[in-house]
Amino acid sequence: MQTPVATGRSVTGIPTGRLAVWWVIGSEIVIFGGLLMYYIMLRNKYDYWAESSAHTATMAGALNTFILLTSSLFIVLAHYYAEKKDHLKSFKYIWMTIAGGLGFLVVKSIEWTNEIMSGYTITSELFWSFYYTAAGIHAVHVIAGMVIMGIISFDVLQKKNMHRVELIGIYWHFVDIVWIFLFPLLYIAK
Amino acid sequence: MSFWQKYVFSVDHKVIGMQYLLTGILMGVIGAYMSYVFRMQLAFPGKEVPFFGLVTAAEYNALITNHGSIMIFWFAMPVLIAAFGNFLIPLMIGADDMVFPRINRLSYQIFLLSAVILIVSFFVPGGGFGGAWTAYPPLSAKAEYNLTPWGSSLWLLAVALEFVAFLLGGINFITTLMNSRAKGMKYLDIPIVLWMIVIASILFMASVGPLIAGAIMLLFDQLIGTGFFDPSRGGDPVLWQHLFWFFGHPEVYVVLLPAMGIVAEVMTTFSRKKLFAYKTVLFTTIATGVLSFFVWAHHQFIAGIDPRMANIFTVTTVLISIPIAEMLFVYIATLYGGSIRFTTAMLFALAFLATFLIGGVTGIFLGASGADIYFHDTYFVIAHFHYTFVPIAVIAVFAGIYYWFPKMFGRFMNETLGKIHFWGTFLPFNTIFLPLFFTGAAGDHRRIFTYANFPQLATPGLQDLRIIATVSVVILICFQFLFFWNFFYSMFRGAKAGKNPWNANTLEWVAPSPPPHGNFDVFPEVYRGPYEFSVPGRAQDFWPQNEKA
Ligand code: HEM
Ligand SMILES: [Cu+2]
Numbered sequence: 001m002q003t004p005v006a007t008g009r010s011v012t013g014i015p016t017g018r019l020a021v022w023w024v025i026g027s028e029i030v031i032f033g034g035l036l037m038y039y040i041m042l043r044n045k046y047d048y049w050a051e052s053s054a055h056t057a058t059m060a061g062a063l064n065t066f067i068l069l070t071s072s073l074f075i076v077l078a079h080y081y082a083e084k085k086d087h088l089k090s091f092k093y094i095w096m097t098i099a100g101g102l103g104f105l106v107v108k109s110i111e112w113t114n115e116i117m118s119g120y121t122i123t124s125e126l127f128w129s130f131y132y133t134a135a136g137i138h139a140v141h142v143i144a145g146m147v148i149m150g151i152i153s154f155d156v157l158q159k160k161n162m163h164r165v166e167l168i169g170i171y172w173h174f175v176d177i178v179w180i181f182l183f184p185l186l187y188i189a190k
Numbered sequence: 191m192s193f194w195q196k197y198v199f200s201v202d203h204k205v206i207g208m209q210y211l212l213t214g215i216l217m218g219v220i221g222a223y224m225s226y227v228f229r230m231q232l233a234f235p236g237k238e239v240p241f242f243g244l245v246t247a248a249e250y251n252a253l254i255t256n257h258g259s260i261m262i263f264w265f266a267m268p269v270l271i272a273a274f275g276n277f278l279i280p281l282m283i284g285a286d287d288m289v290f291p292r293i294n295r296l297s298y299q300i301f302l303l304s305a306v307i308l309i310v311s312f313f314v315p316g317g318g319f320g321g322a323w324t325a326y327p328p329l330s331a332k333a334e335y336n337l338t339p340w341g342s343s344l345w346l347l348a349v350a351l352e353f354v355a356f357l358l359g360g361i362n363f364i365t366t367l368m369n370s371r372a373k374g375m376k377y378l379d380i381p382i383v384l385w386m387i388v389i390a391s392i393l394f395m396a397s398v399g400p401l402i403a404g405a406i407m408l409l410f411d412q413l414i415g416t417g418f419f420d421p422s423r424g425g426d427p428v429l430w431q432h433l434f435w436f437f438g439h440p441e442v443y444v445v446l447l448p449a450m451g452i453v454a455e456v457m458t459t460f461s462r463k464k465l466f467a468y469k470t471v472l473f474t475t476i477a478t479g480v481l482s483f484f485v486w487a488h489h490q491f492i493a494g495i496d497p498r499m500a501n502i503f504t505v506t507t508v509l510i511s512i513p514i515a516e517m518l519f520v521y522i523a524t525l526y527g528g529s530i531r532f533t534t535a536m537l538f539a540l541a542f543l544a545t546f547l548i549g550g551v552t553g554i555f556l557g558a559s560g561a562d563i564y565f566h567d568t569y570f571v572i573a574h575f576h577y578t579f580v581p582i583a584v585i586a587v588f589a590g591i592y593y594w595f596p597k598m599f600g601r602f603m604n605e606t607l608g609k610i611h612f613w614g615t616f617l618p619f620n621t622i623f624l625p626l627f628f629t630g631a632a633g634d635h636r637r638i639f640t641y642a643n644f645p646q647l648a649t650p651g652l653q654d655l656r657i658i659a660t661v662s663v664v665i666l667i668c669f670q671f672l673f674f675w676n677f678f679y680s681m682f683r684g685a686k687a688g689k690n691p692w693n694a695n696t697l698e699w700v701a702p703s704p705p706p707h708g709n710f711d712v713f714p715e716v717y718r719g720p721y722e723f724s725v726p727g728r729a730q731d732f733w734p735q736n737e738k739a
Contacts, residue, residue, distance in 0.1 A: 006366060
């Protein structure tokens with residue numbers, strides 16, 4: 001299939017790909033927004049949730065925050081080198097970002113295994129339902145981002161579609177920001 | 191190209207639009223069949239329904255639930271937004287396709303999958319979901335209550351997938367309109383129907399998010415046994431209602447706006463007049479869109495919300511009727527003094543204004559919380575919202591199909607058959623739903639399988655009205671066969687249409703009929719707005735957007 005003329009036009013001056021990513025993020029914001037609104041409302045209503053949240057592994061959450069933020073830095077670097085047409089360095093930093101995502105998921109699985117072993121499952125209490133659901137939906141986004149980055153990285157290696165590094169970068173920052181909201185809400189708030 | 195490439199896996203926006211149109215209409219037929227079955231049960235309770243058999247209470251519930259869901263999600267949305275949006279957006283902005291053709295195809299495929307899942311949900315153990323299209327928990331959340339362990343989850347999954355399909359499509363629509371307009375086409379040169387489709391897509395996107403989150407939570411309640419909406423475990427069932435209606439009310443405008451847009455195009459062309467106050471229409475549309483996020487709780491006046499909140503939502507509801515009324519006035523002003531041609535498309539467009547007006551006016555009754563406490567969940571509500579939805583999803587859609595058919599297939603539909611079809615749709619529609627205002631006001635509750643257990647409501651007077659409504663349904667459905675005959679016959683045998691059979695101004699009429707892959711021989715440039723009809727001093731009474739001054 002050849003690309004239509006429409007795809008190449010840019011009446012607003014914003015490249016179409018970037019415009020679309022912003023709209024995707026807009027639609028994601030309302031999804032997470034709805035979920036978190038509900039959580040915050042109930043959280044205010046039920047003081048005893050503080051007790052449940054005391055059982056979450058704050059250190060693991062903090063470690064994951066650190067890992068995700070670092071990976072965001074890597075994707076910025078990947079974008080920087082993509083702009084400079086240094087495809088090898090860009091490829092390398094994309095994979096370091098993916099490694100960050102992987103690290104996040106590893107920490108998360110250890111954390112969840114511990115919690116489930118101690119009897120805190122998704123059905124044990126409403127707080128835990130939120131805990132697993134919100135973080136789970138977020139983790140799905142992390143995985144999706146890693147898969148897309150993997151695909152893009154091989155394009156980059158052949159010097160194709162280098163502008164897509166920027167697009168996945170925007171998305172990855174968004175995934176990061178969601179976590180920045182989840183971390184205090186699920187782990188720290190007492 | 192093989193058949194598969196050309197018609198099934200095509201990335202051409204026109205083919206995808208056609209796929210959405212035909213799938214949507216097919217689902218609409220299924221939805222109409224369901225309404226025939228449950229209406230027969232209401233008119234002749236306990237009798238065998240021809241082409242169905244005896245209706246059980248569970249089947250009745252499943253039928254009304256899926257009728258409502260299908261009509262909104264699998265008929266109105268795909269036809270009004272996806273079919274017309276796909277077909278019209280690239281053509282009317284002078285482009286060759288959507289900006290993301292493959293995402294466009296994916297959107298249709300996900301939509302098709304969702305439709306298949308919904309149909310399958312009827313044939314699983316326990317049968318189809320019967321908890322109404324609003325799916326209020328706790329009924330929808332637990333198989334012990336709804337007795338449809340499979341049906342309820344498949345229903346929810348289908349709805350969620352349908353949302354995903356429309357998010358993908360919507361992003362495509364929005365970016366295409368923003369970025370791919372023909373040279374010279376400024377914001378105020380965009381035909382109003384495209385504005386309305388794109389604003390509708392934005393409304394959809396902004397309102398559906400919380401419900402997607404809600405759907406995941408409800409699915410977990412059903413499948414893993416969480417208690418998000420279970421009050422005995424700290425959850426809140428009313429919250430589902432908020433999530434649902436925060437989406438559900440804007441959704442009304444999501445389908446209304448494209449219909450209003452279609453009607454605007456048809457009316458200006460067939461009255462040879464400029465759209466009265468283009469800018470006012472545009473800003474009114476935006477205002478309506480914004481306001482539509484602040485009225486949702488008028489669906490929950492008796493759900494136990496704070497009465498002070500009821501006051502606020504009464505006020506916002508009455509407020510939103512102002513822009514809608516204004517639009518109707520603007521449309522009538524467009525007609526005023528025009529040289530009107532009563533084509534089939536025009537008849538449907540005019541019928542839209544007349545019938546939607548009744549829907550709108552009765553909505554004000556329901557928006558007043560005091561009156562709604564009485565009317566809530568009666569057939570008065572059913573009659574009200576069908577006086578909005580049928581004009582939108584049926585009447586305006588027909589206007590659009592009769593109008594753009596020559597562009598879609600390069601041939602005309604038969605006008606005589608079209609006019610018979612018009613009267614055979616318009617009159618029975620009114621005789622279905624006018625009586626229901628009266629049964630509703632008399633106390634007929636909706637979602638009731640048989641009134642035999644309510645002696646005051648089973649009186650002959652009310653039963654007669656129910657029979658009138660049901661007989662009208664059968665008549666209305668019969669006349670639709672005429673439409674299908676006309677549609678498929680004209681597709682191959684209708685009189686040939688040229689590029690611009692109605693002498694209209696917008697860019698789709700510059701392309702050949704039907705437009706080939708790529709749409710235009712030469713990409714058009716735009717010099718003026720879309721509604722320059724009957725400009726003084728010109729020999730012709732139209733002035734295409736792409737014609738050099
Ligand atoms: C063929 C013409 C139609 C007839 C005869 C019809 C009839 C009905 C009736 C009698 C009900 C109420 C059932 C009950 O509560 O017991 C109903 C429900 C409903 N209808 Fe229709 N309808 C038609 C077309 C449409 C269209 C075109 C739409 C929307 C685009 C629509 C949307 C709905 C919705 C949303 C419900 C509520 C379902 C629920 O309670 O969950 N209908 N219809
Ligand atoms: Cu509403």
